Amino acid sequence: MQDLCELLRNNPYPGRGIVVGRGRVYYWIMGRSANSRNRIFVTTDDGIRTEAHDPALLADPSLIIYHPVRTMGTSLVVTNGDQTDTIVEKGSFRDGCMAREFEPDAPNFTPRISSISYEDGSFELSILKHQDSGRCLREFFSFEGADEGVGYFISTYQGDGDPLPSFAGEPIEVDMPDPEDVWAALDQDNKVSLYANVGGSVTLYNKNLGD
Secondary structure, eight states: OBOHHHHHHTOSOOOSEEEEETTEEEEEEEOSSHHHHSEEEEEETTEEEEEESSGGGOOOOTTTSSOOEEEETTEEEEESSTHHHHHHHHTOHHHHHHTOOSOSOTTTOOOEEEEEEOTTSOEEEEEEEEOTTSOEEEEEEEESOOOTTEEEEEESBSSOOSSOOBOOSSOEEEEOOOHHHHHHHSOTTTEEEEEEEETTEEEEEEGGGTO
């Protein structure tokens, strides 16, 4: 098991990330461009959405304005894009992910990362990523649950670069630190927002609002 905060402190740009554990879910967004950094998380009736902190500075809403978190019955869906809506509309995590592919942002072809947490404590993670052939590789990881204090981490990127290198391998087993420690560990220049769900209690951190 690895130290999540240490991983984040040593990686200035993991991009967007999801960590799922027993009774806890974390999701964060980061940004290198002014358009990506001009965002905050706000609550909705069934989760959260991203919105422009300063609407006058919003250059392109595609790929950055979406609902990262929504409920689906008694389950919690968390993703890094509008595939959240696809999953909820289809009523199936797998069917929703099978209907989508990586983001059309060449040359990065950012992976779509998604998770669903079930009422019984089990959860699934998915990564949809670009292959050299141009096809989409759809990876699914199913967990029967997690021990107390243990989580599983995926992100869009392995680190900074040009083009950005996609996350590779299986979800990383990590400890589950408190939300404020995760927020502090994210790169100060690149972090934008963090969603933390601890036992059903949600806390939002937004750099643009002074957090």
